[in-house]
Amino acid sequence: MGTLLSxxxxxxxxxxxxxxxxxxxxxxxxxxxxLLGENGAGKSTLVKMIYGLVKPDSGQMTLRGQPYAPAEPxxxxxxxxxxxxxxxxxxxxxxxxxxxxxxxxxxxxxxxLAARIKDVSETYGLPLDPYRTVxxxxxxxxxxxxxxxxxxxxxxxxxxxxxTSVLTPQEVDILFQTLRKLTAEGVAILYISHKLxxxxxxxxxxxxLRLGKKVGTCIPREVSARxxxxxxxxxxxxxxxxxxxxxxxxxxxxxxxSVKSPSEFGTSLKGITLQVRSGEVLGLGGVAGNGQDELLAxxxxxxxxxxxxxxxxxxxxxxLGPTARRKLGLLTxxxxxxxxxxxPDMSLTENALLTGSVRQGLESNGFLKxxxxxxxxxxxxxxxxxxxxxxxxxxxxxxxxxxxxFVIGREVLQLPTVLVVNQPTWGVDAAAATxxxxxxxxxxxxxxxxxxxxxxxxxxxxxxDHFGALNExxxxxxxxxxxxxxxxxxxxxxGAHGMEVAHV
Amino acid sequence: xxxxxKRPQPSQLWTYLTPVLxxxxxxxxxxxxxxxxxxxxxxxxxxxxxxxxFSEFAFYxxxxxxxxxxxxxxxxxxxxxxxxxxxxxxxxxxQYIVGAICGAGVALALYPMEAFWLFPAxxxxxxxxxxxxxxxxxxxxxxxxxxxxxxxxMLVYVAExxxxxxxxxxxxxxxxFGFPGSRNLQQYPSAHNAELITGSGMHWGVVAAxxxxxxxxxxxxxxxxxxxxxxxxxxxRAARFAGxxxxxxxxxxxxxxxxxxxxxxxxxxxxxxxxxxIDFGSGYGFTAIIVAFLGRLHPVGILLAGGLMALTYIGGExxxxxxxxxxxxIQLFQGMLLFFLLxxxxxxxxxxxxxxxxxxx
Numbered sequence: 001m002g003t004l005l006s007x008x009x010x011x012x013x014x015x016x017x018x019x020x021x022x023x024x025x026x027x028x029x030x031x032x033x034x035l036l037g038e039n040g041a042g043k044s045t046l047v048k049m050i051y052g053l054v055k056p057d058s059g060q061m062t063l064r065g066q067p068y069a070p071a072e073p074x075x076x077x078x079x080x081x082x083x084x085x086x087x088x089x090x091x092x093x094x095x096x097x098x099x100x101x102x103x104x105x106x107x108x109x110x111x112x113l114a115a116r117i118k119d120v121s122e123t124y125g126l127p128l129d130p131y132r133t134v135x136x137x138x139x140x141x142x143x144x145x146x147x148x149x150x151x152x153x154x155x156x157x158x159x160x161x162x163x164t165s166v167l168t169p170q171e172v173d174i175l176f177q178t179l180r181k182l183t184a185e186g187v188a189i190l191y192i193s194h195k196l197x198x199x200x201x202x203x204x205x206x207x208x209l210r211l212g213k214k215v216g217t218c219i220p221r222e223v224s225a226r227x228x229x230x231x232x233x234x235x236x237x238x239x240x241x242x243x244x245x246x247x248x249x250x251x252x253x254x255x256x257x258s259v260k261s262p263s264e265f266g267t268s269l270k271g272i273t274l275q276v277r278s279g280e281v282l283g284l285g286g287v288a289g290n291g292q293d294e295l296l297a298x299x300x301x302x303x304x305x306x307x308x309x310x311x312x313x314x315x316x317x318x319x320l321g322p323t324a325r326r327k328l329g330l331l332t333x334x335x336x337x338x339x340x341x342x343x344p345d346m347s348l349t350e351n352a353l354l355t356g357s358v359r360q361g362l363e364s365n366g367f368l369k370x371x372x373x374x375x376x377x378x379x380x381x382x383x384x385x386x387x388x389x390x391x392x393x394x395x396x397x398x399x400x401x402x403x404x405x406f407v408i409g410r411e412v413l414q415l416p417t418v419l420v421v422n423q424p425t426w427g428v429d430a431a432a433a434t435x436x437x438x439x440x441x442x443x444x445x446x447x448x449x450x451x452x453x454x455x456x457x458x459x460x461x462x463x464x465d466h467f468g469a470l471n472e473x474x475x476x477x478x479x480x481x482x483x484x485x486x487x488x489x490x491x492x493x494x495g496a497h498g499m500e501v502a503h504v
Numbered sequence: 505x506x507x508x509x510k511r512p513q514p515s516q517l518w519t520y521l522t523p524v525l526x527x528x529x530x531x532x533x534x535x536x537x538x539x540x541x542x543x544x545x546x547x548x549x550x551x552x553x554x555x556x557x558f559s560e561f562a563f564y565x566x567x568x569x570x571x572x573x574x575x576x577x578x579x580x581x582x583x584x585x586x587x588x589x590x591x592x593x594x595x596x597x598x599q600y601i602v603g604a605i606c607g608a609g610v611a612l613a614l615y616p617m618e619a620f621w622l623f624p625a626x627x628x629x630x631x632x633x634x635x636x637x638x639x640x641x642x643x644x645x646x647x648x649x650x651x652x653x654x655x656x657x658m659l660v661y662v663a664e665x666x667x668x669x670x671x672x673x674x675x676x677x678x679x680x681f682g683f684p685g686s687r688n689l690q691q692y693p694s695a696h697n698a699e700l701i702t703g704s705g706m707h708w709g710v711v712a713a714x715x716x717x718x719x720x721x722x723x724x725x726x727x728x729x730x731x732x733x734x735x736x737x738x739x740x741r742a743a744r745f746a747g748x749x750x751x752x753x754x755x756x757x758x759x760x761x762x763x764x765x766x767x768x769x770x771x772x773x774x775x776x777x778x779x780x781x782i783d784f785g786s787g788y789g790f791t792a793i794i795v796a797f798l799g800r801l802h803p804v805g806i807l808l809a810g811g812l813m814a815l816t817y818i819g820g821e822x823x824x825x826x827x828x829x830x831x832x833x834i835q836l837f838q839g840m841l842l843f844f845l846l847x848x849x850x851x852x853x854x855x856x857x858x859x860x861x862x863x864x865x
Contacts, residue, residue: 322746332745
């Protein structure tokens with residue numbers, strides 16, 4: 001099979017940052033081509049140029065030998081390029097067929113369309129009822145709608161942006177089978193991800209980007225995940241080490257915690273029971289939106305419960321607010337950095353005060369000690385390598401990864417008795433992620449009980465002693481992390497959420 | 505094509521420049537308005553901004569600046585605390601009126617007794633009255649989630665009717681030959697909020713306004729409560745995460761702004777105005793909203809903005825009598841100030857970029 005799309009010297013600059021500089025590579029027909037890189041490496045800009053959302057400053061593309069310069073996505077689609085976005089654009093109140101019709105230039109009659117949807121979905125092992133309302137579908141099923149929407153256009157190149165971030169391992173398997181069927185028919189797939197093991201199973205070739213430049217190509221099956229990670233980051237990675245001491249007494253205990261979600265679209269918690277011991281790292285996995293935010297809020301004190309459902313060192317604290325819990329040593333770091341963990345327009349000094357006032361003694365009789373607060377902020381910046389001109393800068397001026405280091409560092413430096421973090425390394429580059437994980441392990445080694453809520457299973461397997469998964473507000477059994485297989489984890493996360501492969 | 509680009513952080517420079525720019529734009533647009541009304545725009549602007557301070561009759565106008573400015577600053581300081589936290593008390597005018605009724609009521613009930621503690625008692629009654637009036641929207645918001653903007657605003661009209669009823673009923677001067685209005689407190693020495701230095705315009709309300717400025721400055725910059733107020737306004741979720749209880753904050757902010765507005769009403773009724781009359785409500789409570797924003801919700805800024813707004817009040821009156829400008833034109837002029845301020849405010853958080861062609865992002 002020949003070359004489908006070739007990129008030559010693509011360059012795109014935004015004010016103050018070069019997103020892509022002189023990127024060239026070829027995509028062959030019928031291959032799964034991985035585009036690999038850290039956050040901010042320029043993956044998104046590159047695919048936006050291929051899909052006609054962004055115009056390159058210089059460089060050429062050719063599609064099957066013909067010059068290819070899409071001015072808008074419609075032209076890209078007409079040339080056979082389709083894209084499945086990471087965030088779905090579906091109307092929850094409409095059914096599958098109606099959603100797909102909305103994205104078409106000349107939608108056929110609803111009955112014909114439904115028939116075609118059934119047809120395509122069965123051919124590629126993506127069973128889907130065209131008349132179901134999208135609001136009732138799981139994340140994996142919604143992704144199917146997006147994929148089928150693309151397949152109806154008969155694409156030659158399918159771009160997929162981090163497709164597995166919302167899927168359980170079982171759902172990932174189903175997706176991979178579909179993608180292999182497509183490639184067997186000669187469709188090329190450009191697969192964006194930073195999950196290395198996935199790329200090793202699925203992809204034929206990988207192009208690696210760093211800081212907007214292409215830094216290498218490899219055949220993922222023949223290279224170790226570690227080597228790819230090092231090409232991505234550009235330095236040698238250091239794997240977190242753990243002391244592996246014995247676990248101490250139970251520090252935090254939840255008994256039958258049930259909470260109605262404060263938000264209409266949230267997930268209510270149902271009968272959550274768990275224990276964490278001194279020195280333990282408890283990893284809680286699960287697909288996003290299965291009660292993670294609510295669990296963190298119930299632990300931070302933003303959601304109050306009856307006193308005895310949350311017990312810390314024998315003391316019932318379910319009815320205590322955030323300040324009282326901090327005083328006792330229960331610290332938390334929510335997932336949403338801007339607006340929840342930190343106030344965007346306030347300086348880092350003020351943000352250090354936000355959670356640090358009680359334990360660091362930054363106030364006396366309500367009056368603030370700004371000098372001491374600034375010193376605390378400077379300490380976080382220095383110890384957690386936060387890249388910023390100084391503590392006077394606004395939180396929103398920091399990049400996501402840097403702010404994440406600040407937010408985690410702020411809690412870690414307060415020496416918590418129990419620390420709960422949600423998505424501690426989300427959007428953080430690999431080197432920084434390693435240092436955040438190391439900091440969590442060091443805390444545990446010092447006797448802190450750590451709960452890590454994350455959607456990154458590799459991360460959880462790397463640092464957890466015990467593992468549990470959230471699924472629709474319920475918590476699975478908690479099991480020792482060592483020796484768990486991917487299949488078992490997937491079942492704990494709720495299996496394939498009612499999805500199955502069509503047997504064709 | 506003009507594009508707005510978000511700044512990485514709010515510009516310090518523009519935070520200070522926007523009020524000045526807004527004043528300049530108001531002068532230009534106001535000048536055009538006066539020109540359309542057939543007046544010389546330059547003379548009108550000079551009359552409003554220059555004459556009260558530096559004309560040959562300035563000795564008369566300058567004390568007026570304090571008299572008009574003090575209630576504006578006092579009320580605006582209270583409002584700014586709530587505005588910082590995203591709690592919108594639009595009904596300061598009502599709290600001002602009720603404060604005046606309560607404070608004057610104490611004096612009128614005890615008339616003609618003379619006692620050193622009478623005036624302090626009136627101040628406390630005025631503050632309590634304003635605070636209780638503001639507690640109505642506060643409690644309704646906390647208990648039932650009602651909108652404090654609507655409730656506080658509607659209570660202004662209730663307060664105005666209460667005022668009218670007091671002026672012709674309960675508080676009417678028994679020796680007033682049937683005219684509406686209470687006894688004149690200026691003729692009741694223990695209750696009179698007299699000038700502290702004759703001819704200066706300086707009365708207890710001015711002192712209270714200055715104390716309020718200092719109090720608000722310390723609260724916002726040096727105290728945990730002030731930090732929580734700012735945090736709630738900037739990031740409500742982060743505030744709850746930090747341990748702020750929204751209900752408490754609502755009660756505090758509305759209560760404080762009500763108390764300060766009530767005090768302003770008391771100082772006015774016992775001093776410059778002298779009596780509870782049907783037309784006692786003078787719009788200070790609404791103008792103070794402009795003052796609070798013009799002063800960037802910053803205590804020192806509010807002090808300066810209060811002075812500026814008092815200037816346009818006095819200058820506007822001179823322009824009405826000397827140039828025959830309609831009073832509605834003056835009010836429009838003051839409204840423009842807020843309008844332009846909010847419009848140019850965008851420069852603090854955004855920078856303007858000129859681009860040649862539209863780009864699909």
